Amino acid sequence: MSFFRLLPLTSLLTLALPTLALASGGHHPSLPGAELSGLWVIPFVCMLLSIAIMPLTLPHFWEHHFGKIAVFWGLAFLIPCVVVYGTQVATYVFLHTVLLEYIPFIVLIFSLFTVAGGVRLTGSLVGTPMVNTALLAVGTVLASWMGTTGAAMLLIRPLLHANAHRKYRVHSVVFFIFLVANIGGSLTPLGDPPLFLGFLKGVSFFWTTVNLFTKTLFMVVALLAIFYLLDTALFNREGRPTPQKSDNKEKLGLDGKVNLLILLGIVLGVLCSGLPAFQLGGLINIHGISLETQNLLRDLLLLALAGLSLKLTDKRCRELNGFSWSPILEVGKLFLGIFISMIPAIAILRAGTDGALASLIHMVTDNGEPVNPMYFWLTGILSSFLDNAPTYLVFFNTAGGDAVQLMGEMQNTLAAISAGAVFMGANSYIGNAPNFMVRSIAEEQGVPMPSFFGYMLWSCGILVPLFGIVTWLFFV
Secondary structure, eight states: OOHHHHHHHHHHHHHHHHHHTOOOSSOOOOOOGGGOOGGGGHHHHHHHHHHHHHHHHSHHHHHHHHHHHHHHHHHHHHHHHHHHHOHHHHHHHHHHHIIIIIHHHHHHHHHHHHHHTTOEEESOOOOOHHHHHHHHHHHHHHHHHHOHHHHHHHHHHHHHHHTTTOSOOHHHHHHHHHHTTTGGGGSSTTTOHHHHHHHHTTOOTTHHHHHSHHHHHHHHHHHHHHHHHHHHHHHHHTTSOOOOOOSOOOOSEEEOTHHHHHHHHHHHHHHHHHSGGGOOOEEEEETTEEEEHHHHHHHHHHHHHHHHHHHHSOHHHHHHTTOOSHHHHHHHHHHHHHHHHTHHHHHHHHTGGGSTTHHHHHTTEETTEEOHHHHHHHHHHHHTTSOHHHHHHHHHHHTTSOHHHHHTTTHHHHHHHHHHHHHGGGGSTTSSHHHHHHHHHHHHTTOOOOOHHHHHHHIIIIIHHHHHHHIIIIIO
16 A cells, blocks of 8 residues: 555544553543634535535545545544644544544444345245235344344345346435435434434334324325336336346245345344443543443454355355445445545534534524424424434534423424434435445446436425425424
8 A cells, every 4th residue: 555545544643642551531622613604614515515526526546545535534634623722632533533433433334235145035926006005014124123224235235136237226326325224213212323222212112113203104004105116217218128137036035035134133133232221331442532441342243244144145146136245335435535524514513502513502492492493494404404413412512401301291393303304314325324335336236326426306395295294284
């Protein structure tokens, strides 16, 4: 590896090394969100614009250098942070983001990607409108019980393989992101990280199942109906194609079924790490950042399960599945830049009424009463571009932060926050973890996916009107 390839990583580590040895549980030199102006968000905005524009305008350059570009925009925040607030603050926020947010995120994504990539649908499943709609429906149901990422990684390849003979495939992947990678995860804390945070804050496990059921059902039925009509029209326009006959005599079934058990182990590992009975306290303290024992054990378990999957799954199964490491490498590099450049935006949001986004926070309350439509839309819009887990937490606390009260007299407010965080993660490629992964896998298998803004034309044209109806039916 050349010096120039090591330079971005070296630059990041240089910021951290001067104070890495300060292992103490004392004062946390965190970023003062209340002091930050909107200028600090520029690197994050530029990171998003790079993802949106450069693949279209400079495709060759982007393909070979997107990792360096992601690190550049991370440094565009960290270096000014060192200059203005000092090395200790920059080190703390960098390590906090990398150790407590980015690494657990990428370990989970890597494990699910690896394990789900070892499950292959055998036989000749043909992507007719009815079959495609059924696949989306099954994935939507699974998402609440094995997580949106797990369900998406498990079913995206079968969907792509079933439609390999079709001319029009983009819409299938777009609706897959809408339903399986986002909206389907709204019924349990296992489905999506924001709901898991709510569970840790005291929200009952089945509270979302009961209180988001009708809202989720409306979105799912509406989207499946729209998809079926659209897919039928496109299928007919293609001349109702059938795949070429092959010598493949495989029966319809699953290869690599052991990975389903490993996938269950991942889900249980993540769930147990958040339960009070498994809280084991701090193990390592780096610069005031406590690495919890149960979280370290969880990440080691996830990596071990991924290794077990690689060992137990036949290599030919993965080859026939079109498995490669390119999508996870792309997501890992880009999201490093996203997580780091996003730090000031999250800090401003957490500052609430004392921060630069105070006007937004004030919009969710009218004379002391919660404005549920605004809770739904503001939580959702911010979750479309920022990490939906801390966004959920900000508005959860803005609404009082008392889980008992929010589940009782303020249940519509909590439902609005929960639905906004989960549903509107589908609005952009970066709104939820599996969105970008699904796009990368689809592109790798020859589906010409829309650009960042092109995808948002789909989401704004289809999802936003449905969200308007949800607001009118349930939150007004």
